[in-house]
Amino acid sequence: MRFPEGFLWGAATAAFQVEGATTADGRGRSIWDEFCEVPGAVVGGHTGEPAADHYRRFDEDVRLMADLGLQAYRFSVAWPRVRPDGGLVNKAGLDFYDRLVDRLLAAGIEPWPTLYHWDLPQPLEERGGWAARATPYRFADFAASTAEALGDRVRHWTTLNEPWCSAFLGYAAGVHAPGRRDPRAAVAAVHHLLLGHGLAAEVIRAASARAEVGITLNLYPVIPADPDDPADVDAARRVDGLQNRIFLEPLFHGRYPDDVVEDLAPYGFTAHVRDGDLDAVAAPLDRLGVNYYAEHHVSGRPGPAVAGSPWVGAEHVTFPGRGLPRTDMGWEVEPSGLTEVLLRVHRDYPPIPLYVTENGAAYRDAVAPDGAVRDPERLGYLESHLRAAHAAIEAGADLRGYFAWSLMDNFEWAEGYAKRFGIVHVDYATQVRTPKMSAMWYSQVAKDNALATVVAP
Ligand code: IFM
Numbered sequence: 001m002r003f004p005e006g007f008l009w010g011a012a013t014a015a016f017q018v019e020g021a022t023t024a025d026g027r028g029r030s031i032w033d034e035f036c037e038v039p040g041a042v043v044g045g046h047t048g049e050p051a052a053d054h055y056r057r058f059d060e061d062v063r064l065m066a067d068l069g070l071q072a073y074r075f076s077v078a079w080p081r082v083r084p085d086g087g088l089v090n091k092a093g094l095d096f097y098d099r100l101v102d103r104l105l106a107a108g109i110e111p112w113p114t115l116y117h118w119d120l121p122q123p124l125e126e127r128g129g130w131a132a133r134a135t136p137y138r139f140a141d142f143a144a145s146t147a148e149a150l151g152d153r154v155r156h157w158t159t160l161n162e163p164w165c166s167a168f169l170g171y172a173a174g175v176h177a178p179g180r181r182d183p184r185a186a187v188a189a190v191h192h193l194l195l196g197h198g199l200a201a202e203v204i205r206a207a208s209a210r211a212e213v214g215i216t217l218n219l220y221p222v223i224p225a226d227p228d229d230p231a232d233v234d235a236a237r238r239v240d241g242l243q244n245r246i247f248l249e250p251l252f253h254g255r256y257p258d259d260v261v262e263d264l265a266p267y268g269f270t271a272h273v274r275d276g277d278l279d280a281v282a283a284p285l286d287r288l289g290v291n292y293y294a295e296h297h298v299s300g301r302p303g304p305a306v307a308g309s310p311w312v313g314a315e316h317v318t319f320p321g322r323g324l325p326r327t328d329m330g331w332e333v334e335p336s337g338l339t340e341v342l343l344r345v346h347r348d349y350p351p352i353p354l355y356v357t358e359n360g361a362a363y364r365d366a367v368a369p370d371g372a373v374r375d376p377e378r379l380g381y382l383e384s385h386l387r388a389a390h391a392a393i394e395a396g397a398d399l400r401g402y403f404a405w406s407l408m409d410n411f412e413w414a415e416g417y418a419k420r421f422g423i424v425h426v427d428y429a430t431q432v433r434t435p436k437m438s439a440m441w442y443s444q445v446a447k448d449n450a451l452a453t454v455v456a457p
Helices: 031-036 054-068 091-106 122-126 134-150 163-173 183-207 230-253 258-263 277-281 336-348 376-394 413-418 437-448
Strands: 008-012 072-076 110-116 156-161 212-218 222-224 287-291 296-298 354-358 399-405 424-427 432-435
Touching: 008 110, 008 354, 008 437, 031 122, 054 091, 054 432, 054 437, 072 156, 072 399, 091 110, 091 134, 110 134, 110 183, 134 183, 156 163, 156 183, 156 287, 163 183, 163 212, 163 230, 183 212, 183 230, 183 277, 212 230, 212 354, 222 230, 230 258, 230 277, 230 296, 230 336, 287 336, 336 354, 336 376, 376 399, 376 437, 432 437
Parallel strands: 008 072, 008 399, 072 110, 110 156, 156 212, 212 287, 222 296, 287 354, 354 399
Antiparallel strands: 424 432
């Protein structure tokens, strides 16, 4: 099963999840440093230390990527390193990314930075966070200084990673930083994140003529549990509106979907939208990043409203599941959903190059006495999803690359270090890296640009 000529093979991480060194070289505090200190917020009371100590071990990590034959590395730039309180630039923090980019290019690996992977400087949260209209402008300042510093060598920029999580998990459900349970703030955050994307795209392009700018969304097929039950069908419409269309429609068509606007009217959604905002949001993209993990099967049959639900205005919907095998995150494994989300974008929106910017699975890995980490479940997950990605290409989607999530085990947000997504195992006590069986397999796929035969463990 061959992939198109030039298909890009990479792996991804994010700053707070791997870097550690949370006080090094003038880094400021982020909302995640703060959230980790809230009792019970993160499993095991884990924090951003030591993570995978990538800040100090990036050299070794770049060598590892080169050994695996990866062609691109998607990482994120920590805003609190570059503008610690959201204002003045901290050159020492920016220098880390300068070194990282140089090492990557020297190793023949394309840098793919993401500007916002959830680590808002805490001082900006104290001034209202993403619920405040000033934050997108501060984000554009951060984007400008980063693009000015790296734009001579970096071509592939991503503004935001999964704004759904930032807005709804962070401001409505309160299970991600900043831990707020305020649906009105969540819908304000949706618009301000999108505005921040639009403003950042503009300044990146101004800083670097060679820049190619995209955004990454976590898209889900949303399927009513019973397609003949009007309550389930309406729940699916609402969840699809909040998860997918509230981002896709303004990005591609410069407007919010009418039904979503109606559903969110009680939360003051459109009060945040000013003249010209949606033109900035809808400025043409060079590509769309799609993160895919699972599908949503939803039911709207009357049930109790869930306190701390991310589904603003649809707090009573439930997710019954379909009895499929689950990963260690409890997410059902449904590879065909990846084909479906890629084809949906292909079918419903103007033509655009697509990249799977994250896909992968957490499983409980063990280091065997011989030192090897055999992870056949993750290997199977990756293989089935690559087949699904290939099916989307065959059906016409302009899919140009795939990034495994994640390059290495890391801080899995509210789950702390308890969940392992890496294709490379990290021993957090010694910081020893061990490529898992899935990494060897993925390396071969990248080299062949085709799916290789699965070798039994
Ligand atoms: O670890 C996260 C990542 O930061 C964003 N996408 C989903 C991954 C798995 O939960």
